[in-house]
Amino acid sequence: MNSFDESMIVMNELFGKDYQFALATTINDMPSIRFVDAFFDKGSFYIVTYDNTQKVKEINTNKNVSLxxxxxxxxGIAKNIGHPLDKKNHEIRKKLVKVFEPWYFIHNDESDEKMCYIEIKMTHGFCYKDGIGYKMDFINKKAKKFSFECDIVFVK
Incomplete structure (x- = not known):
């Protein structure tokens, strides 16, 4: 197994669930950051939101985002892929409803035409697990694997 394939297994283990990230967008060179729930699947992160939010407006202007x-x-490159009930979103909707089950229908109204999914196709990234770091190039499907110990103390 090559390093990229190994990194995708790690990505699925770490982020193939409800995971909170700070999402950074920009408009007119002004950065904007907010926390979102995201789910990783097949090289992309998915976010459930509404078309009239600031993040979607900013993504419509500049598709380059960071998590x-x-x-x-x-x-990665973000795109509004449309309403959850759109036929093309059937498979990802099943996954998102399951992953976000504790809150999906409490915070989302699928009868609202403004509800949408954002797909972020990854271009580059870094993650680590069990003392191994992965610097990933999703475009070329390559990853550099190296020893990595996080020495920052996170207080919760």
């Missing part, structure tokens, strides 16, 4: 939490960081 960060603890020492994990990723960059």
């Amino acid at each position: 960060c939490n603890e020492m994990y960081n990723f960059s």
